[in-house]
Amino acid sequence: MIRPEILEILRRWREPLLAGGALLLGLWFIALPGVGLTIVGGALSVAAVGLLIPAIRRVRLQQGQDGAGVVEITERQLTYLAAEGGGLLSLDLITDVRLADRVWHLADSAGNRIAVxxxxxGADALLDALLVLPGIDAGRVARALQDGGDHILWRQDPADTPALTPPA
Known part of the structure; x- marks a missing residue:
């Protein structure tokens, strides 16, 4: 029987633990005699490191699931469902990302704003979607999540903002 606290830690870290196990298996294959096993072990080790780094980053950035509301991302559309303050936002039109007191404040080029x-x-999916913005610094995002203060994490250059044309 495993204590619930330990089980929760293992669940949270399962992806990095699996990637670390694959890395150890790859290194063991490299240590065995034979060129074939060395090649397989090298490929497995490289793939495991490629999976391990983002897995550790995701675990470090996880914030739990007990906050208000539900976040859904479908086809680059962010939907935040909450009793108060929910809304919709297109991820392709985001111009501003700020984190203040552990609340994401997002704005888009159409003037829409949302606080999540x-x-x-489901906020982990939002975090994954935001980390693909050009020039956003994952390390800075991690520090901002741990700090809990007010941080401007990303702003789009106004020259790069897509123009919204009114329907004809």
Missing amino acids: PADAR
Whole structure:
């Protein structure tokens, strides 16, 4: 029987643990005699490191799931469902990302604004979507999540903002 606290830690770290196990298996294959096993072990080790680094980053950035509301991302559309303050935002039109007191504040080029708690259910998907913005620094995002202060994490250059044309 495993204690619930330990089980929760293992669940949270399962992806990095699996990638680390694959890395150890790859290194063991490299240590065995034979060119074939060395090649397989090298390929497995490289793939495992490629999976391990983002897995550790995701675990470090996880904020839990007990905040207000639910976040859904479907086809580059962010939907935040909450009793108060929910809304929609296109991820392709985001111009501003700020984190203040563990709440994501997002704005788009159409003038829409949305505030999403970092610990809302599904907020990890939002974090993954934001980390692909050009020039956003994952390390800075991690520090901002741990710090809990007010941080401007990303702003799009106004010259790069897509123009919204009114329907004809």
